[in-house]
Amino acid sequence: MMAAAAVPIALLLPYVIDTYTLTVLAIYAMLALSLGLVWGYGGILCFGQAAFFGLGAYGYAVGAINIGESTIAMVVAVAASAAFAAILGAMMFYGRLGDVYLAIITLVVTLILYRFMSSTAGDAYVIGKARLGGFNGIPGFPTLHVPGDPSAYIWGDALYYLCAAILVLVLILVKLLLSSGFGRIAVGIRENETRMSLLGYDVRARKTLLFTIGAAVAALAGALFANWGEIVTPRLFGLTQSAEIIIWCIVGGFGTRLGPVLGAASMGYLKFLLGQQSLIDNTLVMGLILILVVLFLPRGLVPALAGLWDAAWQRVPARRVQRRRRDLV
């Protein structure tokens, strides 16, 4: 149902907002959804989702320069980032790290990548034909084109429709994943890890897998972001980027699929609007919104709106309310 509603919205939005901005909003939404999946449903508080986003972007740029076309480069970007997440995840989950340490380590990994990528100026830092370029990043790589036809570039409006379509697809896949046994068990692990291992589930392996899936979605968003910006820089790994993803999820409401998507799109758009004026500092406004949401809508926008909706339609049979509640929690 949600996907069916998303299609007309995605088609109508270009009449209101320009597609260049919409493209990046769709990408942010996908990135937020990846953290929403890992954190909201898996209970894994990852402060470093930006790491996988950035690796996806770099992976695409490096891949595209070396291969000279975009389809395989997309696959390379997602696979490289997911492999990195699988190794990092296995180390953390098999090492039985507590939640706080996990948050710290993922954040530190992101910052290490930021420092490292910033210091890669010069001829010594090349991967194949691609120079990593230090703080200036990698510009001028081949952007997305129709598979098999390197001269048919996908850009402008077409890139927006592609990103929107991928976002809808990812939303559907995430929904399928969450209603599968794997997804339900992941939620069980979020609720009570010890109990789930007492039932015989290998919590470590399952968390590692979920973490990797989340990273793959973030990397996909990163690769698309590289195509949108046509340059990748170390700022992708910056503290601001890491923090923003978490803020999107908190504002939108985690534990829902729509929350992070709407949180990212609305906060992203607000940031864009605020960027056009110089009266108020936009990080100040973002911070204020975060504090207000945490104080007054502790579960985030979407769960609060869903609650209002339920209250307005009191005739909804009790069973449906229960089911919806299960979806949200």
Next chain:
Amino acid sequence: MSDIVLETSGLSRHFGGVAALDNVDFSLRARELRCLIGPNGAGKSTFFNCLTGLLRPSDGHIFMRGEETTGWPVHRIASLGVGIKTQVPSVMDGLTVRENIWLSASRHHRQTDHAERRTDEIIARLSLGPISHNLLGRLAHGERQQVEFGLVMTGDPWLVLLDEPAAGMSPEDMVRISEILRELNDTAAMIIVEHDMQFIRSIASRITVFHQGRVLVEDDVERVMSNPTVRDVYLGRTA
């Protein structure tokens, strides 16, 4: 004997310089019901946690149905068909009763419809029908305990390990729990760590008394109760 399902030899666990568990030899036959008692710090919970895999023993061996399980992680031990209930109710509070039971059922039934059927069975057996769509976090203590028994029961265990199942229960809950225990005991051997002597009497069984990390006495409930050494260490000299 061939019907021994659980055996430990020389099981020890040290915390720093303290031997919480000191060289314990223990064995349990199929469908036996055994209670572990002892004063605080006697080592019964440490023993329990070593069996479940929540703690790794410092020394000694554990065998379950002839297979050595020493140092196995919890989920592997549980996968053998061991049902475990810890002291504090450990359930998925944010999920419904049905989803909780389903999570246990799906561990043992790969196919979705089998898991659903098993879930319905258990809900009917524990008469949880009226509350099956309620969130567990909103239920009373006794009901949550009962759901946790449901989680244990769903896996058809051949060995059940329970840490203080009667703690904080009302008398009515207690009656229901002893019924469930008896039913489980028809097919499973059972180890129960318990403080409540009345409850132990009501399920009448063999008792192992722990004291200072060792097994002090092992005998039938009445004989243990009248044993003067046990009275000294456990019930206190004035009792």
